[in-house]
Amino acid sequence: MASKNTDPLSVEEPSAEEDEEQDRTKEEGNGDAGEWNYEGQIPVKVLRGHSDAVTAAQLCFSDSRVLSCSSDRTAILWDVENCRPLRVFDGVHSKTISECTVIPNSNRMATVSWDKKMVAWDLETGQTLWRWREAGLLTSCSCSSDGRLLVCAADPQNAIYIIDAASGHTLHRVSEQHRATITRCRFDPQSRRVATVSADRKIKLWDLLAQKTTMSISRLLPHQQRPLPVYGIVGKFEAVGPAGGKFRSQGGTTLQRGHEGSVSSCNFSADANLLVSGSYDRTVALWDMSSLCQTLILKGHSDWVTHVSIAADRKLLASASKDRTVRLWNIENMEEIPEVMQKMQTEGTGTHILKCEECGKPFPVSRLQTSDLLTQCVFCRLKSPFRYRPQPPPLM
Incomplete structure (x- = not known):
């Protein structure tokens, strides 16, 4: 029998043999x-x-x-x-x-x-x-x-x-x-x-x-x-939430x-x-x-x-x-x-990738946040919440 493609990042119609095997x-x-x-x-x-x-x-x-x-x-x-x-x-x-x-x-x-x-x-x-x-x-x-x-x-x-x-x-x-x-x-x-x-x-x-x-x-x-x-x-959908006046006036994000x-x-x-x-x-x-x-x-x-x-x-x-x-x-x-x-580096609007200093895994952050303050991913920050102090929002 031919080798079976089980790559979850590729989709193919299952053959009759695969249906029988399932x-x-x-x-x-x-x-x-x-x-x-x-x-x-x-x-x-x-x-x-x-x-x-x-x-x-x-x-x-x-x-x-x-x-x-x-x-x-x-x-x-x-x-x-x-x-x-x-x-x-x-x-x-x-x-x-x-x-x-x-x-x-x-x-x-x-x-x-x-x-x-x-x-x-x-x-x-x-x-x-x-x-x-x-x-x-x-x-x-x-x-x-x-x-x-x-x-x-x-x-x-x-x-x-x-x-x-x-x-x-x-x-x-x-x-x-x-x-x-x-x-x-x-x-x-x-x-x-x-x-x-x-x-x-x-x-x-x-x-x-x-x-x-x-x-x-x-x-x-x-x-x-x-x-x-x-x-x-x-081909598209909306992420909708009742987020106050901006949402009411401008609608959801498509x-x-x-x-x-x-x-x-x-x-x-x-x-x-x-x-x-x-x-x-x-x-x-x-x-x-x-x-x-x-x-x-x-x-x-x-x-x-x-x-x-x-x-x-x-x-x-x-x-x-x-x-x-x-x-x-x-x-x-x-x-x-x-x-x-x-994708997150080139297609994102204001995002870059940092490496967590504790677990070593990459995680995305907004470019409005300063990397020398934000050094841990969200899961490591949740484990030690008092080690992280969020930066105040930038002055507009």
């Missing part, structure tokens, strides 16, 4: 799935266990686990170390599970499905805790950071529901805010607001305390005759030259310095927010990338795909790749 590996218990593949510049592990498109994959439990869900009507909790399923959650949903979310400060998770049900599960036993049903297809869900509230989006009502995570009781119904399908709904980090994006190309922020919409953002371009999904801007297909998902790192995006062009892109440049494109999925998630320490990235797999990418040392360093 199916055989899955039946045999994933084989050596727990081993990193180092043939490419970015080490990668492939998680195989779903029999249909994977709709979401979320790193959780201090990034030691991955929770995924699929059109095969199941959810799987994976061990990151050996990439084997710890538990499969099935037998409840009758249609595609569109999204899943871990409930913080608990050993529970929730799933939503096109069968119009939200289900809360015990991750340890696999038992269902409660089931909630609405008249529409459920397209997205999210949990508040304190683990008290859940939100889900329903179609064709174009509405969101705020639900008590402990009991499954409906607390609020928010409707008449969008004119088309809500594709994503998310709590803010303080659990005070819910953001929604929709196929009507609008983004809404709904305040839980005031119980009203406090911001509406539209991205309908002048030359467009009809609305398109927010995540469907071909990142271009990223993807050749619609963007399906994007996610910020915990420090907001890295943005990762997945696309229907089968690739995952990484963006440096200090320079607003794309630093890396990850290729390897053979079908649409449907969801992306990044670890809190920025060492791992998980991507879900319609090709029935979840990929774990080890991006810890990506700044050491020559192409990445060159």
Whole structure:
């Protein structure tokens, strides 16, 4: 048999032999799935266990686990170390599970499905805790950071529901805010607001305390005759956040030259310095927010990338795909790749690369910062916060 190209920085259609090998590996218990593949510049592990498109994959439990869900009507909790399923959650949903979310400060998770049900599960036993049903297809869900509230989006009502995570009781119904399908709904980090994006190309922020919409953002371009999904801007997407007057007057920051297909998902790192995006062009892109440049494109999925998630320490990235797999990418040392360093130095707007005096790894900084004061990467600074004193902003 011809040698198999497993370079994660090149994407090829799998051959019939490779498809058969993947199916055989899955039946045999994933084989050596727990081993990193180092043939490419970015080490990668492939998680195989779903029999249909994977709709979401979320790193959780201090990034030691991955929770995924699929059109095969199941959810799987994976061990990151050996990439084997710890538990499969099935037998409840009758249609595609569109999204899943871990409930913080608990050993529970929730799933939503096109069968119009939200289900809360015990991750340890696999038992269902409660089931909630609405008249529409459920397209997205999210949990508040304190683990008290859940939100889900329903179609064709174009509405969101705020639900008590402990009991499954409906607390609020928010409707008449969008004119088309809500594709994503998310709590803010303080659990005070819910953001929604929709196929009507609008983004809404709904305040839980005031119980009203406090911001509406539209991205309908002048030359467009009809609305398109927010995540469907071909070849570009927007990084949007409620950042005060400048944002309200000038809008979001558009990142271009990223993807050749619609963007399906994007996610910020915990420090907001890295943005990762997945696309229907089968690739995952990484963006440096200090320079607003794309630093890396990850290729390897053979079908649409449907969801992306990044670890809190920025060492791992998980991507879900319609090709029935979840990929774990080890991006810890990506700044050491020559192409990445060159991009950040030549394409960035006001960025250069320094070497950390403690761990020896390269890291990007703004040229507004003085290198003799900033000598450690963010991770080493977090270990010894009192050794670093930030420089005051330059006088304008």
